[in-house]
Amino acid sequence: MNINYTVTERFTKYVKFDTQSNYESKTNPSTAKQKIFSAELVKELLNIGINDAFLDEFGYVIATIPSNTEKNVPIICFCSHVDTSPDCSGENVKPIIHYNYQGQDLVLPDDINVVLKLSEHPDLKHQIGNDIITASGTTLLGADNKAGVAEIMDAANFFMQNPEVKHGTIKILFTPDEEIGRGVDHLDIKKLGADFGYTIDGETLGSYEDETFSADGMQMLIKGVSAHPGFAKGKMESAIKIASEIIAALPNDRITPESTAGREGFIHPVGISGQVEEAQVDFIIRDFDDDKLLKHEDELKEIALKVMLNYPNSSIEFKVQEQYRNMKKVIAKHPKVSEYALKAIERAGVVQKKQSIRGGTDGSRLSFMGLPCPNIFAGEHAFHSKQEWVSVQDMQAAVRTIINLAMIWEEEA
Incomplete structure (x- = not known):
């Protein structure tokens, strides 16, 4: 030809x-x-x-x-x-x-x-x-x-x-x-x-x-407690710090992009924004198997909720959006x-x-x-x-x- x-x-x-x-x-x-x-x-x-x-x-x-x-x-x-x-x-x-x-x-x-x-x-x-x-x-x-x-x-x-x-x-x-x-x-x-x-x-x-991959996005909306920083003892629960603790609590040696290959899936934070009173963290979640994808999402929620136990006056909301399969x-x-x-x-x-x-x-x-x-x-x-x-x-x-x-x-x- x-x-x-x-x-x-x-x-x-x-x-x-x-x-x-x-x-x-x-x-x-x-x-x-x-x-x-x-x-x-x-x-x-x-x-x-x-x-x-x-x-x-x-x-x-x-x-x-x-x-x-x-x-x-x-x-x-x-x-x-x-x-x-x-x-x-x-x-x-x-x-x-x-x-x-x-x-x-x-x-x-x-x-x-x-x-x-x-x-x-x-x-x-x-x-x-x-x-x-x-x-x-x-x-x-x-x-x-x-x-x-x-x-x-x-x-x-x-x-x-x-x-x-x-x-x-x-x-x-x-x-x-x-x-x-x-x-x-x-x-x-x-x-x-x-x-x-x-x-x-x-x-x-x-x-x-x-x-x-099958792919979902997860958005975490964190509502903290704001107070004047000069008078915040026992009152303030910073949504920024809560978001940071959740990210820091993620595994480093598995289910991350930098620790996986082949058919292994992952959880990946792609954005964080907010103030003391309210913060947002965006994640993408990936796996070839839909059941494993849902397990990754459950694990991420468990990690976040465990962190939230230390902040009794704050709250967290999870929004999951299907991206593709x-x-x-x-x-x-x-x-x-x-x-x-x-x-x-x-x-x-x-x-x-x-x-x-x-x-x-x-x-x-x-x-x-x-x-x-x-x-x-x-x-x-x-x-x-x-x-x-x-x-x-x-x-x-x-x-x-x-x-x-x-x-x-x-x-x-």
């Missing part, structure tokens, strides 16, 4: 758009700048001949590549998110291509203290001879998930330029606010009209992920979704690596909304950091995988 790749040019253009999402925002999408980039994607989709591409009020880009086969093929959707993480600046990204990487340290020029070392990034050992793209040292790169966006766009361009390649109807979906957990909050799944989907948002070359429950019911994806990866000349995600994707929620949606590699590494990188060759392999996957669904119909 002869592909005139455009993925590198697209990617290095896309990362220059600042699309950082914002946890604190109440708007949809959370930042208007995401829609500026999404509008550019619509323009490009229209230019390559996809006539129904549009951007809706909530920041979703939806487009259709019409079927060119007489077969009755399920409608497949390819999805990536346009936003970048709030954890690291995405403003004024300067992409740098390091050609013919040979295992050397990559010192990023705008901050020489930011260095990519083979010893710290083991996947670099598989990139000898490849071309590595980084930012310049002061921002993240945005490969999470603009690598996926560029790969889908390149594959779409291929299909429009090569009408002889048979495929069913293909839907394209670009979402905002994935990084802050709101990626599909306002998506009209019926309007999308797909049968099965794939997020292109994975890491290592060849990776295929059909399982995510392990998508394997849904995807396991549709074996062809996985079978065809793994076949497409191998047909792209890549060794497939079936694994689980210690996190979540838009695909987690899409799966439970009625669109079984596992995750395929985009090639992004060290995301949410100034050391983020991706290789040109991995992105090209992802493009081949997307094309192969659409072809296989048509072949097997």
Whole structure:
């Protein structure tokens, strides 16, 4: 299959758009700048001949590549998110291509203290001879998930330029606010009209992920007792100190992000705010097993209530919100979704690596909304950091995988 790749040019253009999402925002999408980039994607989709591409009020880009086969093929959707993480600046990204990487340290020029070392990034050992793209040292790169966006766009361009390649109807979906957990909050799944989907948002070359964490958020609202600090003896019960004691009472050697790996879940405090009279602590809770997830929540409550025994005039309230669930429950019911994806990866000349995600994707929620949606590699590494990188060759392999996957669904119909 002869592909005139455009993925590198697209990617290095896309990362220059600042699309950082914002946890604190109440708007949809959370930042208007995401829609500026999404509008550019619509323009490009229209230019390559996809006539129904549009951007809706909530920041979703939806487009259709019409079927060119007489077969009755399920409608497949390819999805990536346009936003970048709030954890690291995405403003004024300067992409740098390091050609013919040979295992050397990559010192990023705008901050020489930011260095990519083979010893710290083991996947670099598989990139000898490849071309590595980084930012310049002061921002993240945005490969999470603009690598996926560029790969889908390149594959779409291929299909429009090569009408002889048979495929069913293909839907394209670009979402905002994935990084802050709101990626599909306002998506009209019926309007999308797909049968099965794939997020292109994975890491290592060849990776295929059909399982995510199940995830909840827990908010603790602590009401203490305020008093003038000069006359507070025997009266004051500081909500700030109570919150701090609860966090300090958490285990250090288990059920924390820094002490777990593989299929182990965790409890993680992500925010604390307040005054003497009232304070709030926000946690995220994760596990692959829903029963274990609930046990983590019970343990967290027990820890907090034990601390509260020392503060008889104060109170605590727990609010638990479901965030997403392990998508394997849904995807396991549709074996062809996985079978065809793994076949497409191998047909792209890549060794497939079936694994689980210690996190979540838009695909987690899409799966439970009625669109079984596992995750395929985009090639992004060290995301949410100034050391983020991706290789040109991995992105090209992802493009081949997307094309192969659409072809296989048509072949097997």
